[in-house]
Amino acid sequence: MIQTPYLLFLGDAPDQLAAKVAQGIKDWRPDNAVGQFRMPGCLADAGLKDMTLAEAKAAGAKTLVIGVANRGGVISDAWKAVLVEALQQGFDIASGLHNLLRDENELMAAARVNGRTLFDVRIPSVAYPIANGKKRTGKRCLAVGTDCSVGKMYTGLAMDAEMQKRGMKSTFRPTGQTGILITGGGVPLDAVIADFMAGAVEYLTPDNDPDHWDHIEGQGSLFHVSYSGVTMALIHGGQPDALVLAHEPTRTHMRGLPEYDLPSLEALRDTVLPLARVANPACQVVGISVNTQHMNEQEALEYLQQVEDRMGLPTVDTFRQGAGRLVDALAGL
Amino acid sequence: MIQTPYLLFLGDAPDQLAAKVAQGIKDWRPDNAVGQFRMPGCLADAGLKDMTLAEAKAAGAKTLVIGVANRGGVISDAWKAVLVEALQQGFDIASGLHNLLRDENELMAAARVNGRTLFDVRIPSVAYPIANGKKRTGKRCLAVGTDCSVGKMYTGLAMDAEMQKRGMKSTFRPTGQTGILITGGGVPLDAVIADFMAGAVEYLTPDNDPDHWDHIEGQGSLFHVSYSGVTMALIHGGQPDALVLAHEPTRTHMRGLPEYDLPSLEALRDTVLPLARVANPACQVVGISVNTQHMNEQEALEYLQQVEDRMGLPTVDTFRQGAGRLVDALAGL
Numbered sequence: 001m002i003q004t005p006y007l008l009f010l011g012d013a014p015d016q017l018a019a020k021v022a023q024g025i026k027d028w029r030p031d032n033a034v035g036q037f038r039m040p041g042c043l044a045d046a047g048l049k050d051m052t053l054a055e056a057k058a059a060g061a062k063t064l065v066i067g068v069a070n071r072g073g074v075i076s077d078a079w080k081a082v083l084v085e086a087l088q089q090g091f092d093i094a095s096g097l098h099n100l101l102r103d104e105n106e107l108m109a110a111a112r113v114n115g116r117t118l119f120d121v122r123i124p125s126v127a128y129p130i131a132n133g134k135k136r137t138g139k140r141c142l143a144v145g146t147d148c149s150v151g152k153m154y155t156g157l158a159m160d161a162e163m164q165k166r167g168m169k170s171t172f173r174p175t176g177q178t179g180i181l182i183t184g185g186g187v188p189l190d191a192v193i194a195d196f197m198a199g200a201v202e203y204l205t206p207d208n209d210p211d212h213w214d215h216i217e218g219q220g221s222l223f224h225v226s227y228s229g230v231t232m233a234l235i236h237g238g239q240p241d242a243l244v245l246a247h248e249p250t251r252t253h254m255r256g257l258p259e260y261d262l263p264s265l266e267a268l269r270d271t272v273l274p275l276a277r278v279a280n281p282a283c284q285v286v287g288i289s290v291n292t293q294h295m296n297e298q299e300a301l302e303y304l305q306q307v308e309d310r311m312g313l314p315t316v317d318t319f320r321q322g323a324g325r326l327v328d329a330l331a332g333l
Numbered sequence: 334m335i336q337t338p339y340l341l342f343l344g345d346a347p348d349q350l351a352a353k354v355a356q357g358i359k360d361w362r363p364d365n366a367v368g369q370f371r372m373p374g375c376l377a378d379a380g381l382k383d384m385t386l387a388e389a390k391a392a393g394a395k396t397l398v399i400g401v402a403n404r405g406g407v408i409s410d411a412w413k414a415v416l417v418e419a420l421q422q423g424f425d426i427a428s429g430l431h432n433l434l435r436d437e438n439e440l441m442a443a444a445r446v447n448g449r450t451l452f453d454v455r456i457p458s459v460a461y462p463i464a465n466g467k468k469r470t471g472k473r474c475l476a477v478g479t480d481c482s483v484g485k486m487y488t489g490l491a492m493d494a495e496m497q498k499r500g501m502k503s504t505f506r507p508t509g510q511t512g513i514l515i516t517g518g519g520v521p522l523d524a525v526i527a528d529f530m531a532g533a534v535e536y537l538t539p540d541n542d543p544d545h546w547d548h549i550e551g552q553g554s555l556f557h558v559s560y561s562g563v564t565m566a567l568i569h570g571g572q573p574d575a576l577v578l579a580h581e582p583t584r585t586h587m588r589g590l591p592e593y594d595l596p597s598l599e600a601l602r603d604t605v606l607p608l609a610r611v612a613n614p615a616c617q618v619v620g621i622s623v624n625t626q627h628m629n630e631q632e633a634l635e636y637l638q639q640v641e642d643r644m645g646l647p648t649v650d651t652f653r654q655g656a657g658r659l660v661d662a663l664a665g666l
Contacts (some may be wrong), residue, residue, distance in 0.1 A: 022662040050381070060431070061474050062395040085577035128666045130559050132559070132590070132592045133559065133587075133591065133592065133593060135592070151651075189527060190527045190528040191527065191528065192527050193523075193524055193527070194522060194523045194524065194525050194527060194530050194562065194563045195523040195524065195563070195574075196561075197562045198558055198559055198560070198562060199562070222565075222611075223609065223611050225464055225466040225570070225572075225611060225612045226465070226466065226528075226531055226532070226569075227528065227531070228565045228566065228568075228569050228608075228611075228623075229531060229564075229565040229569070230562060231562075232555075232564075232565035233562030235561075236559075236562070237558070239558075256465075257465070257466045259466065259467065259468070260466060260611075263611075267607075271607060274600075274604060275555065275561075275604065278556050278558060278561075278593075279558045303558035320396045
């Protein structure tokens with residue numbers, strides 16, 4: 001586990017979009033960050049207090065989290081100077097960058113000298129077991145998408161937040177680097193060795209109280225030929241009690257695959273449910289989460305109603321409407 | 334690619350079963366081996382000529398292949414003495430053992446000094462791409478099982494052998510260490526990083542002549558919760574034109590999962606076909622391959638006929654009957 005609270009490093013982010021990780025922490029775990037660190041030229045703002053390393057340290061920050069993508073995939077000298085200084089001041093550093101902190105000699109040396117830890121959250125740090133398929137106690141919910149990047153993480157975070165608000169027992173279980181940085185722990189599933197994928201999901205979602213819900217972050221799609229194996233491992237390793245179908249209605253083809261059409265929500269439901277029931281015969285599809293960000297409010301509401309009528313399941317945009325109706329749909333499972 | 338021909342190292346194999354790799358080479362690629370090397374106490378026999386290292390070298394052998402499992406997962410000193418001697422005499426060494434040749438300092442040193450290569454075929458040696466899902470030329474056949482270890486590799490090898498016999502264009506494409514050692518190349522799919530599984534299968538089965546068939550070695554099962562993600566990647570990365578259902582009728586539960594029943598062949602067909610058609614809308618289930626080794630001849634033939642009547646598909650045990658009818662079933666695809 002990465003130690004919280006964080007100082008969020010925004011570096012020289014060229015725009016707000018580049019600071020997706022920082023935004024996620026701000027939105028979902030604001031208590032995890034004491035402030036933000038911006039370098040000259042930074043055009044992103046996570047809406048947190050700007051702090052120097054020393055100020056953040058004094059405010060209790062334990063880990064500097066790289067909350068921004070780096071330009072061209074290179075950790076620049078300007079960044080490195082700040083990161084080395086942070087290690088010297090006693091911060092750990094956590095990063096989801098493609099290029100690894102551990103591959104930078106200066107950072108490794110500074111971490112060693114100062115007894116600090118570098119967390120490259122894209123890389124598994126655990127030897128996960130092979131899945132044993134044994135029924136676990138507690139409840140699990142998984143969002144499965146018609147495509148990649150349709151709002152599965154957001155759905156899980158929103159359902160978890162709603163349950164917390166209601167005083168229910170609930171944990172968000174990240175399976176990708178953004179989620180791991182937001183919460184401080186998880187499994188970087190797309191970087192796990194094939195044989196251990198389902199076992200990693202079992203490890204992530206262990207036995208729990210009978211009335212506790214894990215909200216497992218979904219990945220990929222059964223209909224996305226590049227990543228469907230990862231999705232399959234989530235469905236079988238997660239042995240979900242509840243599935244939420246996730247969809248983005250304005251997508252014209254599968255992400256990155258111009259030759260592939262999106263499946264219908266019906267096709268997704270009919271494909272995923274029998275597969276999920278291999279691991280958990282009681283599994284149900286409980287609702288639909290639609291990302292309507294590319295529609296105006298009226299289009300969005302009409303579309304959601306239309307899908308709800310057609311599918312006979314509560315259908316919401318969790319960003320516009322919250323996850324209350326999806327959480328309601330878990331009652332009785 | 335591992336250089337052929339091989340000398341098969343049987344070491345001090347405690348019984349014939351331990352020499353599964355050697356047996357596979359003998360059965361399917363006899364021209365790949367000039368002889369076998371047995372140590373005192375060896376109780377296995379691949380039916381090849383016993384040779385010293387020097388004799389094998391003189392007969393043209395390029396690679397010593399470890400064709401036996403090691404006791405207790407340790408490469409013993411007695412083995413090491415032979416392996417070092419082989420490197421000194423100019424052999425490469427190839428192994429599918431869990432513990433790696435490259436982790437043995439003496440072997441690494443001897444390989445370096447003598448300019449030889451150690452092939453640990455469980456470990457990928459290629460940076461596979463992410464799958465792009467683009468339609469490839471040529472034809473592909475994949476065996477998918479109701480369970481693990483039901484004869485998928487054997488089915489693919491038998492179909493490839495039958496096509497070769499008929500003068501058809503055909504290649505067996507290994508995805509596990511036994512198949513890789515038998516043929517000299519392939520992808521150790523269960524050891525590939527999750528994100529690259531489907532891309533590894535695309536890499537393994539590239540564009541080919543329109544009348545060429547790849548027989549892709551299957552892995553796992555969509556119904557085996559430990560490994561279903563690997564199977565899924567084969568189905569989408571392989572974009573098969575033809576599927577063969579593989580089954581072992583005496584299995585009482587899923588391999589290694591006592592709580593899990595096997596699916597029916599109907600359930601397998603109905604689950605796999607829509608998923609396969611995501612990547613290849615023309616995909617067909619063409620036949621059924623049943624491993625009847627635990628039945629007597631009469632039971633076996635009755636069972637095969639029963640399944641054939643029920644499923645309406647050619648149903649054979651490729652060990653008892655050859656793969657002729659399965660190859661016939663590919664005509665017209």
